[in-house]
Amino acid sequence: MNQKAIIIGSGIAGLAAAIRLSVKGYKVQVFESNSYPGGKLSEMQIGGYRFDAGPSLFTLPEQVEELFLLAGRKPADHFQYSKLDVACHYFWEDGKSIKAYGDLHQFAEEVETKLGEPAENVKKALKNSAYIYEHLAPLFMHRSLHQWNTWINPTALKSYLKMGKLGIFTTMNDANERLFNQPKMVQLFNRYATYNGSNPYQTPATLNIIPHLEFNIGAFFPKKGMHDITQSLYKLAVDLGVVFHFNSKVEEILVEKNIAKGVLVNNTKIHADLIINNMDMVNAYKSILKNQKQPTKLLDQPKSSSALILYWGIKRFFPELGLHNILFSEDYKTEFDHIFNKGSIYHDPTVYVNITSVCKEDDAPNGCMNWFTMINVSNNQGQNWDKLIEEARSSIIAKINRVLNTDIEPLIEVEEILEPRTIESKTSSANGALYGNSSNNRYAAFLRHANYSSEIKNLYFCGGSVHPGGGIPLCLLSAKIMSEMIEG
Structure with a gap:
């Protein structure tokens, strides 16, 4: 096959799409505006600390393994992971805490x-x-x-x-x-709405x-960290002959007589038989598809929540903490009201702390921990984020001090901040929303963009802003659905 495919964006779905199309015999080129692959699934080094910058939970690992099997590789030779004995540690301000054991019966006994x-x-x-x-x-x-x-x-x-x-x-x-x-168990299970940026009182x-x-299936951790999902798939794609162009922002998808013909990059036209958009759907239509018919109803849908993330190097080891930790708000409903209705940050937020050095010791210096400290916040609607972030940082520190009975501020050795504005600028996510459109109504699944264009032939879509949704497993499945459409 001499057919060519161009993929716009090298997020996890873009990488999966590149592998699947390459296996089918397409000559694949990927154009990425950043200097690195992976989109949100990237990493950062600060001093002696390494952080997985984006998604921190790994489920359905078979979706990653399937890509290696399609390419005729043995997955374990290229990507290794282990199942977590404890999926998450939960804490409340009244001193109660539980471990969400991977064993269902042990978890049920713990809760009782x-x-x-x-x-x-x-x-x-x-x-x-x-x-x-x-x-x-x-x-x-x-x-x-x-x-x-x-x-x-x-x-x-x-x-x-x-x-x-x-x-x-x-x-x-x-x-x-x-x-x-028990209200605490209602709160714990309501938390899963945040996995796709939604409100449990509406979704x-x-x-x-x-x-x-x-x-029931399990939570897992890649032995080299979450970023290894990106790295292993990127290496596989390169090995299959996929050509990546970094620092190469697509300026326009070229369309002639309702047929996608190629892309414009650095004022150069590059032609292909298939165009796959892995860029956020909303921003894609506003920029590289601005001259085409706009799916206004989809573009105007309410967006998911965003995040404020504080990457902290902590000069102390906390034995009570695991890989995933949740410090719950005392008033969950009010917290979500602030996120989705007021566009502000509640003074008592639920704090999530991801610490990969618990599983991968070289992610932090000896006796230290790398804290990916996150709260859910509204997407960017023009708020005064500098003021909100300053207030939220104080609230987060106060929350941690109360729950863990510590004084965390003097222990913070290094710090970086990621918030809705920088999430949008780094990942082209509309309004900095982490999961595209929200899922806060029963019709939300039907109001996601399809994995193909109904208006433009040979134009396809994958990634967290289109069907079936955000998060690593669904992004990988979006690439699978899209590639099966092409095959069909």
């Missing part, structure tokens, strides 16, 4: 012993999560929602009969309040599908 929530309720909730996954994953995660054969096959017809049990007609919070007796209970991935 520490929080007074019957173990059977935990098992029932995770059984319900598995049920949702069984019936919705084949439909919403592995197929296009924009082709008729998705809706008229036997699997889909079987799911229609289960819709009432799949949480489509109620909110995540309402469903969790029915499942659990449908179908998102209770997410705990299944973390508990």
